[in-house]
Amino acid sequence: MSVVARKWQELAEIKEELAGRDWFPGTSGNLSIKVNDDPLLFLVSASGKDKRKRTMEDFLLVDGEGRVVEDTGLKASAETCIHLEVYRNTTAGCCLHVHTVDNNVVSELYAEQGFVTFRNQELIKAFGIWEEDGEITVPIVENFADLPTLAKEVAGVIETNTKAVLIRNHGVTVWGKDGFEAKKHLEALEFLFSYHLKMLMLQPRWTASPATAAHA
Numbered sequence: 001m002s003v004v005a006r007k008w009q010e011l012a013e014i015k016e017e018l019a020g021r022d023w024f025p026g027t028s029g030n031l032s033i034k035v036n037d038d039p040l041l042f043l044v045s046a047s048g049k050d051k052r053k054r055t056m057e058d059f060l061l062v063d064g065e066g067r068v069v070e071d072t073g074l075k076a077s078a079e080t081c082i083h084l085e086v087y088r089n090t091t092a093g094c095c096l097h098v099h100t101v102d103n104n105v106v107s108e109l110y111a112e113q114g115f116v117t118f119r120n121q122e123l124i125k126a127f128g129i130w131e132e133d134g135e136i137t138v139p140i141v142e143n144f145a146d147l148p149t150l151a152k153e154v155a156g157v158i159e160t161n162t163k164a165v166l167i168r169n170h171g172v173t174v175w176g177k178d179g180f181e182a183k184k185h186l187e188a189l190e191f192l193f194s195y196h197l198k199m200l201m202l203q204p205r206w207t208a209s210p211a212t213a214a215h216a
């Protein structure tokens, strides 16, 4: 099996799992997986499709400039430029983007602060953070209809330890060294978002930490 075929299958399986969680409402979301480092080549989902369906046309091969390598008449994800920035600025091997109610609400709650930090949660270990007081911070950027502008915003907040970026009232973009790690990071983050919002609903004055007290 060729590398492209292998990576295609890996991404298709991840897509199916995320679809099973209902994380692709209204054709939203996109996924990519690196096929080659240098020159950069990655598979990215086709634009505007129902990502809950598995077809032979789900992904397109794209180069380091975001250009489709082989014209199949399909369009690569409108947000390919964001995936491109992730590959340019990190060592990611896979990048996942989903719109969920939880990630949208958290992005809106902490938009002014520009980030959200999670502490005191076992699942923080999913990010490879094993310290007693480990924490994970997710930067939040404004949403822009102009996608090259949005991609630059995302690139601008990526630091060495950044694993994800929240886009305000839009969704989250998460990555990992491979498909397994990217999915692990995404699942852990959505757990943290959901826990955070449930605690706030039960105890409106609850704060995960002083650093996330902006809503109090």
Ligand SMILES: CSC[C@@H](O)[C@@H](O)C(=O)COP(=O)(O)O
Residues within 6 Å of the ligand: 026, 027, 028, 029, 030, 045, 046, 047, 048, 049, 076, 077, 078, 079, 097
């Ligand atoms: C109507 S879905 C929202 C889209 O504008 C976009 O944010 C998205 O996530 C999917 O875009 P796509 O071009 O299909 O990859």
Ligand SMILES: [Zn+2]
Residues within 6 Å of the ligand: 028, 029, 030, 079, 097, 099, 170, 171
């Ligand atoms: Zn989106």
